[in-house]
Amino acid sequence: MKVAIIAANGGLFDAYKVFNIATAAAATDGEVEIFFTFEGLNLIHRQGMNALPMPEGKEHFAEGFQKANVPSIGELVAMSQELGVKFIACQMTMDVMGLQKEDFVDGTEVGGAVTFLGSAKDADMTLTF
Amino acid sequence: MYNVTRTLDAKGLSCPMPVVRTKKAMEDLAPGEVLEVIVTDRGSIADLPMWAKTTGQEYLELIEENGVLTHYIKKGSAPEKGETTEMKTITNEEYLEVAGQDGVTLIDVREPDEFEAGHAPGAVNIPLGQIDDRLAEIPETGDVYVICRSGGRAGRAYEALEAAGRDNVTRVAPGMGDWDGPVE
Missing domain, CATH: 3.40.250.10 (Rhodanese-like domain)
Incomplete structure (x- = not known):
């Protein structure tokens, strides 16, 4: 099973959607690649990923996250990498936002749209968050 | 009762951690050995049987007691990923x-x-x-x-x-x- 994911949004909820599916797929013997673009780059930004915003007006969910003992985004990122999930940061967005490869977690690769399309063309499913 | 080779305590953890931990624990078992997975995540009731099916393990049983869920999964001898062959x-x-x-x-x-x-x-x-x-x-x-x-x-x-x-x-x-x- 090959899964290609586009992460294009940078909120806390977006991060959970992306990394929960990614780790679950990788733990189920899936080959997973995530293309981070636009605000999605926040999800693998060394500092940014630890301070992802809740959607406006949903801040009260913070307590629920704690109560449900949901892993932190940092933990999910580490877990994803350990399970072999491949991270691709979008070069064009990095240029626009003035970001360097070093701003992202170790192991992140940089590529363009064709890099993603190349891996998505033979994926069994492509998900966009 | 099953002859359990290893017990994984993942109580208190929520999705996707029970599945991730189960995958890791299963890596150390030999085909035919049984893993006992103890969790409180109710999503696991559907997730772990599906995980077992997808990865070629044999799901044996779920026992629920006082909100604690104990899953029994036998390691399968399914071919490694990528080796599945088409039916001739x-x-x-x-x-x-x-x-x-x-x-x-x-x-x-x-x-x-x-x-x-x-x-x-x-x-x-x-x-x-x-x-x-x-x-x-x-x-x-x-x-x-x-x-x-x-x-x-x-x-x-x-x-x-x-x-x-x-x-x-x-x-x-x-x-x-x-x-x-x-x-x-």
């Missing part, structure tokens, strides 16, 4: 070209009454349900073909033989339901 299949017509040649065996896996009502010349009748018990009658060398009425049971027979380590099996489809060849 030929058409009725292709089979008729090799029928009768040296080393060719045709196993008809339909029920005896269906077989008696008409079967291909030289076919051996081993109903699907008896395949595992009658493995010795199926040659390990040469080319073994499995056939049924419409291809379904032959497919299951193929899988059973493949699981038994046989690599000389080919399915004939659609099968006797659409047979233009000679009949005995």
Whole structure:
């Protein structure tokens, strides 16, 4: 099973959607690649990923996250990498936002749209968050 | 009760951690060994059986007590990922070209009454349900073909033989339901 994911949004909820599916797929013997673009780059930004915003007006969910003992985004990122999930940061967005490869977690690769399309063309499913 | 090789305590963890931890724990087990997974995540009731099915493990049982869920999963001997092979299949017509040649065996896996009502010349009748018990009658060398009425049971027979380590099996489809060849 090959899964290609586009992460294009940078909120806390977006991060959970992306990394929960990614780790679950990788733990189920899936080959997973995530293309981070636009605000999605926040999800693998060394500092940014630890301070992802809740959607406006949903801040009260913070307590629920704690109560449900949901892993932190940092933990999910580490877990994803350990399970072999491949991270691709979008070069064009990095240029626009003035970001360097070093701003992202170790192991992140940089590529363009064709890099993603190349891996998505033979994926069994492509998900966009 | 199961003969548990290893216990994984993942109580208090929420999705996707029970699945992730289960995968990691399972890596250390040998095929046939049983992993006990203790969780409180109710998503695991559906997730772990599906995980087991997808990754080729045998899901044994769920025991629920006071909100604590204990799953029993037996490590499967499924091929490593990437090694799954396509089912070798030929058409009725292709089979008729090799029928009768040296080393060719045709196993008809339909029920005896269906077989008696008409079967291909030289076919051996081993109903699907008896395949595992009658493995010795199926040659390990040469080319073994499995056939049924419409291809379904032959497919299951193929899988059973493949699981038994046989690599000389080919399915004939659609099968006797659409047979233009000679009949005995």
